[in-house]
Amino acid sequence: MRIHFHFTQSIPTATRLAIRAAVRRSMAKVSYPAPRLVDVVVVCDPKQSITHGHALYQHTVVLTLGPNDILMPDLRRLIAVFHHELSHVARIKSVGYGHTLGEAVVTEGIGIAVEEEFGGDIAQWAHFSGANHEKPTIQRFITEQGSADYDHDEWFFGGGELEPAAGYKLGYRIVHVYCVGHNIYPSKLYATTASEILSNSLIDLVPSINHD
Ligand SMILES: [Zn+2]
Numbered sequence: 507m508r509i510h511f512h513f514t515q516s517i518p519t520a521t522r523l524a525i526r527a528a529v530r531r532s533m534a535k536v537s538y539p540a541p542r543l544v545d546v547v548v549v550c551d552p553k554q555s556i557t558h559g560h561a562l563y564q565h566t567v568v569l570t571l572g573p574n575d576i577l578m579p580d581l582r583r584l585i586a587v588f589h590h591e592l593s594h595v596a597r598i599k600s601v602g603y604g605h606t607l608g609e610a611v612v613t614e615g616i617g618i619a620v621e622e623e624f625g626g627d628i629a630q631w632a633h634f635s636g637a638n639h640e641k642p643t644i645q646r647f648i649t650e651q652g653s654a655d656y657d658h659d660e661w662f663f664g665g666g667e668l669e670p671a672a673g674y675k676l677g678y679r680i681v682h683v684y685c686v687g688h689n690i691y692p693s694k695l696y697a698t699t700a701s702e703i704l705s706n707s708l709i710d711l712v713p714s715i716n717h718d
Contacts, residue, residue, distance in 0.1 A: 507533060512549040517571070521579055522548075525569075528581045529588060532624060536589075538596040538696060546588070550576050559587040561594035586626025590617040593696055600697035607661060607673075608651035612700035614662065615677025619685065619692035631671050632678050639669045643676055644711055651704065683707040 509526050511517050529546060543565060550571040557575045560568050569588060593616050597603060604610045622628050634640040650656050664670030684707040685692055
């Protein structure tokens with residue numbers, strides 16, 4: 507694994523050393539195939555309020571530091587974000603990120619659950635604000651899950667009838683139910699197909715929407 511810092515003049519040496527050590531330490535705990543082949547690129551963007559990440563192809567995790575993390579990095583959150591994206595890289599390399607709504611929801615659900623596994627707090631935004639939001643989301647998901655033509659922005663970022671981040675919230679619920687039922691860590695699911703996870707965990711979620 508290689509860790510690159512872009513715009514290094516704006517990332518203090520102490521921050522770079524702390525991030526490098528934390529990422530390397532946490533890599534020792536993963537069981538993905540060939541994690542040494544992953545590139546980690548750290549950039550800073552003062553316009554971003556918090557640190558976030560994204561996965562590129564089968565080999566690169568980009569971590570973007572917000573202004574607060576440039577001077578005093580929240581390593582716990584940074585490592586949680588790093589593992590979220592690393593789970594995507596491992597999944598892209600095996601079964602793929604996914605084309606359908608069901609596949610994308612499972613992939614993002616694994617990402618959120620992996621954040622929790624590696625010490626992150628599951629933020630409030632990753633939970634439904636109530637059963638009155640969860641039920642219609644599940645009902646709509648059941649009819650749309652096989653579609654590759656779904657509205658990704660609406661499902662994951664909001665703007666339509668769904669509450670913001672509904673796809674992440676539902677994905678986390680689905681993956682959490684699967685992990686509890688199968689006594690397995692989320693990071694072990696990188697090569698498990700979405701249909702395997704959905705066919706086992708949706709059954710547990712669906713009865714709750716039939717009783718008002
Ligand atoms: Zn993600």
